[in-house]
Amino acid sequence: MKTLxxxxxxxxxxxxxxxxxxxxxxxxxxxxxxxxxxxxxIYLFLVTIAYVFLYPILKMISxxxxxxxxxxxxxxxxxxxxxxxxxxxxxxxxxxxxxxxVNSIKYSFFLAIFQTIISALTGFAFARYEFxxxxxxxxxxxxxxxxxxxxxxxxxxxxxxxxYQQLNWTGVGKGLNTYQSQLIMAFFGQGINSAIxxxxxxxxxxxxxxxxxxxxxxxxxxxxxxxxHITIKLSLSTIVVVFLFxxxxxxxxxxxxxxxxxxxxxxxxxxxxxxxxxxxxxxxxPSRPDETxxxxxxxxxxxxxxxxxxxxxxxxxxxxxxxFVQGIEKTGIxxx
Amino acid sequence: MAKNNTLKNLxxxxxxxxxxxxxxxxxxxxxxxxxVFVVYPFFQTIxxxxxxxxxxxxTLVYTYNxxxxxxxxxxxxxxxxxxxxLIDFVIMEATYVPTxxxxxxxxxxxxNTGVKxxxxxxxxxxxxxxxxxxxxxxxxxxxxxxxxLDYEKNIVFKMIMSYxxxxxxxxxxxxxxxxxxxxxxxIPVILFLNALQKINVxxxxxxxxxxxxxxxxxxKIKxxxxxxxxxITAVFTIVQLGTFALNPVYYTIQNSxxxxxxxxxxxxxxxxxxxxxxxxLVGIAYLLLGRPEKVKQVTLSSIQRLNMEDIAKRRLKxxxxxxxxx
Numbered sequence: 001m002k003t004l005x006x007x008x009x010x011x012x013x014x015x016x017x018x019x020x021x022x023x024x025x026x027x028x029x030x031x032x033x034x035x036x037x038x039x040x041x042i043y044l045f046l047v048t049i050a051y052v053f054l055y056p057i058l059k060m061i062s063x064x065x066x067x068x069x070x071x072x073x074x075x076x077x078x079x080x081x082x083x084x085x086x087x088x089x090x091x092x093x094x095x096x097x098x099x100x101x102v103n104s105i106k107y108s109f110f111l112a113i114f115q116t117i118i119s120a121l122t123g124f125a126f127a128r129y130e131f132x133x134x135x136x137x138x139x140x141x142x143x144x145x146x147x148x149x150x151x152x153x154x155x156x157x158x159x160x161x162x163x164y165q166q167l168n169w170t171g172v173g174k175g176l177n178t179y180q181s182q183l184i185m186a187f188f189g190q191g192i193n194s195a196i197x198x199x200x201x202x203x204x205x206x207x208x209x210x211x212x213x214x215x216x217x218x219x220x221x222x223x224x225x226x227x228x229h230i231t232i233k234l235s236l237s238t239i240v241v242v243f244l245f246x247x248x249x250x251x252x253x254x255x256x257x258x259x260x261x262x263x264x265x266x267x268x269x270x271x272x273x274x275x276x277x278x279x280x281x282x283x284x285x286p287s288r289p290d291e292t293x294x295x296x297x298x299x300x301x302x303x304x305x306x307x308x309x310x311x312x313x314x315x316x317x318x319x320x321x322x323x324f325v326q327g328i329e330k331t332g333i334x335x336x
Numbered sequence: 337m338a339k340n341n342t343l344k345n346l347x348x349x350x351x352x353x354x355x356x357x358x359x360x361x362x363x364x365x366x367x368x369x370x371x372v373f374v375v376y377p378f379f380q381t382i383x384x385x386x387x388x389x390x391x392x393x394x395t396l397v398y399t400y401n402x403x404x405x406x407x408x409x410x411x412x413x414x415x416x417x418x419x420x421x422l423i424d425f426v427i428m429e430a431t432y433v434p435t436x437x438x439x440x441x442x443x444x445x446x447x448n449t450g451v452k453x454x455x456x457x458x459x460x461x462x463x464x465x466x467x468x469x470x471x472x473x474x475x476x477x478x479x480x481x482x483x484x485l486d487y488e489k490n491i492v493f494k495m496i497m498s499y500x501x502x503x504x505x506x507x508x509x510x511x512x513x514x515x516x517x518x519x520x521x522x523i524p525v526i527l528f529l530n531a532l533q534k535i536n537v538x539x540x541x542x543x544x545x546x547x548x549x550x551x552x553x554x555x556k557i558k559x560x561x562x563x564x565x566x567x568i569t570a571v572f573t574i575v576q577l578g579t580f581a582l583n584p585v586y587y588t589i590q591n592s593x594x595x596x597x598x599x600x601x602x603x604x605x606x607x608x609x610x611x612x613x614x615x616x617l618v619g620i621a622y623l624l625l626g627r628p629e630k631v632k633q634v635t636l637s638s639i640q641r642l643n644m645e646d647i648a649k650r651r652l653k654x655x656x657x658x659x660x661x662x
Binding site for chain 2: 039042049050053054056057060118121122124125128129130134137140144145146149150151156158159189190223227248255258269272273275303305313316317324328
């Protein structure tokens with residue numbers, strides 16, 4: 001009996017010690033616990049927001065695989081019962097895919113090349129040289145960013161229109177129906193978001209140490225050589241960033257393209273914008289007309305077309321995603 | 337010696353002149369483009385507003401018309417579409433821009449706490465910037481993918497609805513496109529994150545030693561430091577929302593160019609009024625965020641010096657107590 005009591009007492013004291021221990025643990029590790037708790041909350045929040053960001057894209061991809069039966073089936077929310085790829089072939093036909101893809105790539109590529117070269121030249125002048133009116137020019141360069149597009153575009157449109165008429169350069173494949181107007185503007189440094197691209201170059205070129213240029217000058221290099229051998233060769237990564245941004249922005253640009261190019265050349269963006277009206281004439285498969293005629297326009301086709309039109313951009317993003325983020329950081333507009 | 341100096345001066349001046357010319361050479365294409373495609377169109381479009389412009393045999397015929405009622409401005413004010421669209425645009429800017437800035441700032445702060453997988457989140461948040469084009473957003477919106485919450489059944493929303501329908505309408509515009517609103521935070525998050533990462537960590541340490549908690553650090557250190565970034569972000573977002581391809585004002589302007597009755601003069605007037613509104617919005621952003629703050633600059637060294645003095649005093653006190661005890 002005594003031993004039993006003693007055992008009981010021991011147990012009691014042990015539980016008290018345990019209790020004290022946990023209290024002590026809680027007291028000493030309070031900051032650590034709150035840290036873990038706050039981390040969990042932060043993760044929950046970030047993941048929720050990420051879900052909201054990706055929701056339209058995921059929904060779009062899921063819808064693009066659905067047959068019309070799956071669309072009306074209430075059981076199907078995310079995963080279609082049958083993954084149908086026929087939506088994509090229809091969408092490809094409606095978008096006039098093989099032509100639009102080549103056009104879109106060609107068009108964005110040349111515009112981006114022009115923009116990159118001119119932005120680099122302008123950026124070099126602003127970063128390296130002191131000249132009269134530099135501050136004024138740089139300020140209006142930055143201010144030009146906030147001028148809305150329409151106020152410039154109306155007169156630009158008239159200018160190009162009368163220019164082509166004077167040159168007698170109108171008709172199919174000429175004048176306002178091709179993208180040369182935009183190429184001309186890009187060549188003179190007035191493409192889409194040119195101010196930002198120039199700013200990225202200016203801020204990067206400023207980081208190149210002056211000693212290199214001094215050494216180059218001593219060796220007898222002229223400014224063109226300094227520009228090519230020092231600036232360009234040292235800033236290849238920045239050039240890639242600017243090129244990618246310009247490519248993507250030109251690809252996504254629709255307003256100026258609508259005015260200056262119109263229906264002249266099929267691009268992914270303008271074909272997608274007119275998807276509904278194009279569907280009636282283009283959806284039928286020429287090789288099997290009876291099977292696909294009288295097809296209904298359902299959202300799967302539209303979603304498939306949207307997926308097709310952003311796949312090239314997604315590929316570019318996943319190859320160069322680091323450069324994109326660094327590019328925005330390189331604008332340097334957050335500090336200084 | 338004197339000769340040497342003059343020689344130096346001569347070379348120096350010639351060098352500067354030389355650089356001047358070279359700089360202009362580098363800048364020339366951009367300068368030509370800027371004059372021809374920005375400065376001239378800007379003033380030409382404003383000049384257009386005073387004329388009725390018709391296209392006759394492929395040439396533009398300008399007829400002076402600055403009548404109050406029959407002129408371009410009179411027609412613009414009586415247009416059924418333009419002003420309602422413009423008001424919608426202003427409401428959109430007024431609700432979207434603050435939301436975008438606040439959400440981007442919160443996301444940047446959370447990402448800056450050193451969570452693991454920061455780069456993964458950054459990649460996700462930046463993704464929309466790459467794929468966001470007019471038609472894509474148009475289709476996603478048409479599909480209702482932007483709506484996430486069933487907000488119209490919410491009790492709070494109903495309360496606001498009964499209290500002020502106008503506010504409810506603005507809120508509904510915000511929530512029905514909430515995902516699309518979030519999609520505009522891609523670049524702002526990166527800008528805020530970059531600004532936060534540039535803050536010297538010692539500043540937080542010093543504040544903590546002085547007994548500041550996280551909340552105080554947020555309001556007293558982080559917010560004032562990122563305020564200039566917030567201004568840049570606001571301007572950027574205002575411009576981005578304007579060029580957002582679904583901006584109805586753009587299409588009204590574009591359509592009125594082609595219609596013979598209205599013509600280029602009216603389109604120019606629309607564009608001019610619209611530009612004034614955008615400049616006004618940027619001006620408001622400047623008044624709210626852009627003005628430099630009149631805060632006494634507290635340098636790190638001064639904080640450290642104060643701390644050192646504090647510690648030294650405490651030690652002295654402790655020592656004197658010990659002496660007394662002995």
